[in-house]
Amino acid sequence: MECNAKWEGGACDRDAWAKGLCSGHYQQQRRGQDYAPLRKAGDNTLEMIGVRITREDKQVLESEAQRRGVDDSEVYREAISRYAARLRKELDGR
Ligand SMILES: [Zn+2]
Known part of the structure; x- marks a missing residue:
């Protein structure tokens, strides 16, 4: 049986x-997080980027990180990852 986790632009294909969830998404659910893509083994190299964002966006993302009790960078990474997943889906559909 496959993992039932879905998010905007994708779904999990792990067992x-x-x-009904893979271990990664089971953990996300237990932490009260929305489902988000998990990094694939061998695909976990993180790149460093620097971006300027609005103060309002920064406040929203930082308070979400605080709510979850995680580092700010984890929420920034998730936000960008979700947007990238959506773009990938849009590009695949062309
Ligand atoms: Zn999963």
């Missing part, structure tokens, strides 16, 4: 591990 289910508990409650």
Whole structure:
């Protein structure tokens, strides 16, 4: 059985591990997070970028990080990752 996790622009293709979810998405659910793509093995190299964002966006993302009790960078990374997933989907559809 496959993991049931879905997010904007994608779905998980890992095998289910508990409650219809793979271990990574089971952990996201337990932490009260929205489902987000998991990094594939061997695809976990992170690149460093610097971007300027509005103060309003920064405040929204930082308060989300605070709510979840995670580092700000984790939420920034997720936001960009979701947008990239959406773009990939749009490009695939052309
Ligand atoms: Zn999954």
